[in-house]
Amino acid sequence: MTKLQTRILRIINPVVAKLGKLWRQVKPFLDPILTKLSKLGHKVKDFLEAIFTKLYFQFRFLFNLGTYPIKRVPDGDTIVVVDKAGKSINVRFAWIDTPEIPHSKAEEKSRKLVYKSQFKWGYRAKERVEELIAEKGNKVFLKITDTDRYGRKVCEIRLRDGTFLQEVLVKEGLSQIYERYFKKCRSTAILVTAEKDAKRWRRGLWRDPKFVPAWEFRRLED
CATH class of the missing domain: 2.40.50.90 (OB fold (Dihydrolipoamide Acetyltransferase, E2P))
Incomplete structure (x- = not known):
């Protein structure tokens, strides 16, 4: 390992450690938000699928397809x-x-x-x-x-x-x-x-x- 790499690691390691500590502190507050966003994503997906299904069958019905x-x-x-x-x-x-x-x-x-x-x-x-x-x-x-x-x-x-x-x-x-x-x-x-x-x-x-x-x-x- 070169002197330059050693210096870079000395700078990065404390930053990574602080970020890890910050993440552990923030994660308990973020988890519920992320869970809600995930559920909302599923709801949006289900809503769009329902709309698409209705439009698809309405089109087929209109033109007597099947x-x-x-x-x-x-x-x-x-x-x-x-x-x-x-x-x-x-x-x-x-x-x-x-x-x-x-x-x-x-x-x-x-x-x-x-x-x-x-x-x-x-x-x-x-x-x-x-x-x-x-x-x-x-x-x-x-x-x-x-x-x-x-x-x-x-x-x-x-x-x-x-x-x-x-x-x-x-x-x-x-x-x-x-x-x-x-x-x-x-x-x-x-x-x-x-x-x-x-x-x-x-x-x-x-x-x-x-x-x-x-x-x-x-x-x-x-």
């Missing part, structure tokens, strides 16, 4: 749409399972509390889907993820403003996530968060002690 008119809503997790050729397509909502509705007069008239509870929430889920779709122009965007054993197209469903229909139903306590088919789910985090929120605030079926999940109810009928 939209499907609704023909009917059989229940809370099934819709029938019409393609460009006028052919009906049965669509099953991906990754969720809504309460059942009665499939016979006997079921509808049943006095069993478990039946009454199931059908009450089944009808509410169906009505909510009809309401949401009607509000957004009776058309939806479909992202097909699979075909089930009944030949239905299993889809992620979005409304004209980009609203994720499955998320709304789960968050409002009108449906439950269907973990059995989560392996192919692209929106796991969104749906899990929505269900946690519904449970926490006891929305919809989560406040009903007589309710049993739809997949368990179907086994009762077998």
